[in-house]
Amino acid sequence: MIAALGFGSVSCEESGFRGGNLDAYGVPHVDFHITTRVVDEEGTPINGIEVSMGSTAEDFTPIGQTDENGLYTLTLKEYPTREVMRFTDIDGEANGGEFMDKSVNVRKVIQENDSVDGVISIDVTLKKRE
Numbered sequence: 618m619i620a621a622l623g624f625g626s627v628s629c630e631e632s633g634f635r636g637g638n639l640d641a642y643g644v645p646h647v648d649f650h651i652t653t654r655v656v657d658e659e660g661t662p663i664n665g666i667e668v669s670m671g672s673t674a675e676d677f678t679p680i681g682q683t684d685e686n687g688l689y690t691l692t693l694k695e696y697p698t699r700e701v702m703r704f705t706d707i708d709g710e711a712n713g714g715e716f717m718d719k720s721v722n723v724r725k726v727i728q729e730n731d732s733v734d735g736v737i738s739i740d741v742t743l744k745k746r747e
Contacts, residue, residue: 647735649693651723655683655704655741657714662687663743665712670699670723677703700724704741716743 655666664685671677676699683689683704702723706716721739730737 649691649695649697649727649735649737651691651693651702651737651739653683653689653691653702653704653721653739653741655687655689655743657716657743657745661713663706663712663716665706665708666716666743667705667707669703669705670697671701671703672699677701682707697723697727702739704743706743715746717746719743 653668655663657663662683662685664683664687666683666687666689667679668681668683668689668691669677669679678699680691681689700722701720703718703720705718706712706714709715719741721741723737723739726739727737
C-alpha cells in the first residue's frame with residue numbers, strides 16, 4: 618500500500634542526506650508489473666493493438682503492442698506519473714476487425730487491486746466498430 622502512495626528508493630545524493638544509504642533505512646519501493654490482456658467481445662485475443670500511456674488526450678505516447686495472445690506487459694520502476702493506458706487498433710482488418718479505442722485509468726486499477734507485490738492484471742475487451 619505504501620508503494621501505491623508513491624514512495625520509492627532514493628539515493629543519498631538525491632535526498633541531500635550524507636550519512637549513508639537511505640535504502641538501508643527501509644525506504645519502501647516496489648516495481649509495478651502490469652499485464653494487460655486484450656480480447657474482442659467473444660473473448661478472442663487481439664494482436665497488434667497499440668498500447669499508449671498518457672494523462673490527457675494530447676499527450677499519449679505509444680509504448681508497445683499486444684502480441685498474438687492479446688498480451689502486453691509493462692514494468693514501471695515507480696508509481697505511474699501518466700495515469701491512463703489507451704488501447705488503439707492501428708492495423709484495421711488485419712487482426713480480425715476494426716476495433717474502437719478504450720482507455721483504462723491505471724492508477725485507479727492499482728488502488729482497487731491494493732497489490733502489495735506490484736503485480737497487476739488488466740483485462741480489456743474491445744468492441745468492433747460498426
